[in-house]
Amino acid sequence: MKKILPGYYTMNETEIQDLWESSKIILDTNVLLGFYASRDEYRDKIFESLDKVKDRIWIPYQVAKEFEKNRVKVIKDQVSNYKQIQNVPQTLENKFKKSISDLENHPSAKFYQINEIFNKFHEKFSKEIKNIVSDLNDDRKNYSKLERHDTIRDKINHLLDDNIGRPYDFKEILSIVKEGEWRYKTKIPPGYQDLYINNKKGIDAFADLILWYQILEFINEQKKNLIFITNDVKEDWFKLDNNGKPISPREELINEVYAYCGVNSYIYTFDQFFEELNIRILKKKPEEFEKELQELKNIRNMQNKREYETYNISNLFERFKESKPKEFSEITYNHPYLEKELEKVQQIREKFNHYFITSEIGFWRNFDNKLFFSVYKRIDDFECIDVGNIVIQFLEDGSIDHIVELSDGTWLNTSGDIEDSFERIVVYLYDQYSV
Numbered sequence: 001m002k003k004i005l006p007g008y009y010t011m012n013e014t015e016i017q018d019l020w021e022s023s024k025i026i027l028d029t030n031v032l033l034g035f036y037a038s039r040d041e042y043r044d045k046i047f048e049s050l051d052k053v054k055d056r057i058w059i060p061y062q063v064a065k066e067f068e069k070n071r072v073k074v075i076k077d078q079v080s081n082y083k084q085i086q087n088v089p090q091t092l093e094n095k096f097k098k099s100i101s102d103l104e105n106h107p108s109a110k111f112y113q114i115n116e117i118f119n120k121f122h123e124k125f126s127k128e129i130k131n132i133v134s135d136l137n138d139d140r141k142n143y144s145k146l147e148r149h150d151t152i153r154d155k156i157n158h159l160l161d162d163n164i165g166r167p168y169d170f171k172e173i174l175s176i177v178k179e180g181e182w183r184y185k186t187k188i189p190p191g192y193q194d195l196y197i198n199n200k201k202g203i204d205a206f207a208d209l210i211l212w213y214q215i216l217e218f219i220n221e222q223k224k225n226l227i228f229i230t231n232d233v234k235e236d237w238f239k240l241d242n243n244g245k246p247i248s249p250r251e252e253l254i255n256e257v258y259a260y261c262g263v264n265s266y267i268y269t270f271d272q273f274f275e276e277l278n279i280r281i282l283k284k285k286p287e288e289f290e291k292e293l294q295e296l297k298n299i300r301n302m303q304n305k306r307e308y309e310t311y312n313i314s315n316l317f318e319r320f321k322e323s324k325p326k327e328f329s330e331i332t333y334n335h336p337y338l339e340k341e342l343e344k345v346q347q348i349r350e351k352f353n354h355y356f357i358t359s360e361i362g363f364w365r366n367f368d369n370k371l372f373f374s375v376y377k378r379i380d381d382f383e384c385i386d387v388g389n390i391v392i393q394f395l396e397d398g399s400i401d402h403i404v405e406l407s408d409g410t411w412l413n414t415s416g417d418i419e420d421s422f423e424r425i426v427v428y429l430y431d432q433y434s435v
Contacts, residue, residue, distance in 0.1 A: 006258050007251030011266070019225050019264055020280045025057045026215055028230035029066040031270050032059075034299045035152050036074045042295040047155050049277060049289070060165040060214035062207060071153065075146045082140035165214050173203060176213055180206045189236040189250045208236070212253075219261045226257055226265035229273045231300045235407070237267060244304075244386060246272075271296035341392055341400060370394070 002009045011019070035043055050057065146152060168176075184192040191208035194200045200207075219226050230237055237253070238246035249267035257265040268276070274296050278284040286293075321328045328338075373390040388406035395401060405411055 004258065005251075005255055006264055007249070007254030011264075015264065017280065019227065019266060020276065023056065023225040023227040023265075024219065024222055025053060025273075026218075026226065026228045027057065027059050027063065028211070028228070028232060029063045029070070030231040030303055031229050032063070032067045032156055033070060033074050034231060034270065034296075034303060035156065036071075036078055036146075037299045037302060038295055042292045043152070045289070045292050046274065046296070047159065049274065049282060049292075050159055052282060053277065054159050054161065057159060058163045058165070058218065059160060060211050060218070061167045062165075062211040062214055064164050065167075066207065067156075071150070072147065075143075075150070079140060079144045079147075082136055082143065165218055168210065168214070173206075173210060176210050177203060177206050180209045183209065187236075189252055191236055193234050193236045208232075216257065216260050219257065219263060219265075223261070223263060225263045226261075227273065228265065228267045229270050230267065231270050231303050233269065233300070233304045240407075269300055271300055 035046075038046065180191065184195055190212050191206060194208055195205040203210075215226070215228065233240070233244065233246050235250075237250060239248050239250060241247055246269060249265075253267065254265055257263060271293055274289070275286075275293055278289045278293075279286070371392040371394075373392075375387045375390060386407045388404060391403040391405055393401045393403060403411065
């Protein structure tokens with residue numbers, strides 16, 4: 001069975017080496033855009049390593065289009081980050097002064113010692129920071145030149161050497177979208193999280209699937225093994241651990257490559273690929289590329305950092321009505337109990353909001369009338385763990401069902417009541433994360 005269902009088996013060393021010696025290497029958009037977050041000295045060395053296998057590198061047309069569409073925005077975002085970094089010292093100083101002023105009449109002598117230490121430290125700190133901020137301003141000006149002459153894009157174009165796939169016409173894309181609706185409904189990877197979690201609209205929701213079909217077409221023509229590199233660390237590309245870290249590619253994807261193309265494949269993040277490239281192909285020792293590897297790990301973490309808000313948990317019904325009028329109309333036409341259900345969700349969120357949070361209505365799956373609320377365990381003010389979803393399903397007979405869908409793909413049975421669904425999430429949190 002290993003031959004026809006390779007995704008369910010771990011490759012041995014001989015198979016891995018064969019993969020590395022013969023595969024086409026395909027890059028995702030996030031890999032290309034990640035170069036704009038890298039420091040110059042590391043970026044140049046990374047390009048040097050990739051240049052050793054440039055004859056094997058290829059990108060789908062979808063990747064090229066997304067890269068060109070997002071390139072300038074990424075540059076502008078990085079320029080904006082320089083400005084934010086320059087503001088950090090003043091922000092820290094203001095926060096400290098505010099904390100001190102709040103305790104101005106504190107009787108402890110230790111309090112005044114803290115203030116004296118800060119004042120002594122602040123003089124030296126300000127002088128050194130002033131020089132750094134000046135350097136940052138010069139760096140920002142140099143980086144902003146990429147908007148006029150993008151030297152990073154020049155290096156990417158040199159690396160690719162026009163090894164880019166063909167564009168799909170509208171008829172081909174429409175066919176993929178129609179098939180994608182069925183694939184997404186049954187959670188066949190890749191791409192379904194762009195619709196259900198990232199809330200992308202229209203054809204954009206099927207961009208990963210279009211990319212995937214373009215890869216399959218190319219590999220089927222070439223009859224070469226496949227290495228696909230993506231920093232899009234989510235469950236419709238990778239199997240993830242409880243902390244959202246990639247374990248291995250989704251077996252369905254590996255099996256689909258073999259079924260369609262008759263070849264072996266593997267999916268790496270860019271840092272994983274870079275490490276293997278240097279060891280297996282370039283024959284380097286780990287200490288020879290450790291700084292570049294850490295740079296790529298930092299970029300991947302940055303690209304996959306999720307920003308969590310402490311949501312305003314009042315007036316959920318009205319906000320849903322205003323923010324998603326089409327979905328609101330679709331539900332309320334057949335289900336007059338929507339307001340009552342959302343009131344229940346709001347009450348439960350208020351009850352448990354001290355240690356886990358739910359999103360606004362995360363997404364609306366119009367194939368089978370479901371509302372999803374993403375649930376996260378709160379680690380601190382800045383970090384959360386994805387736990388799963390509370391699902392409210394509006395059935396054709398007018399009744400309502402509630403489901404708990406955990407992030408590891410399993411389901412928790414509930415009595416059908418929304419409060420029971422949340423309480424089962426709480427039990428799961430205690431069991432899995434020692435809340």
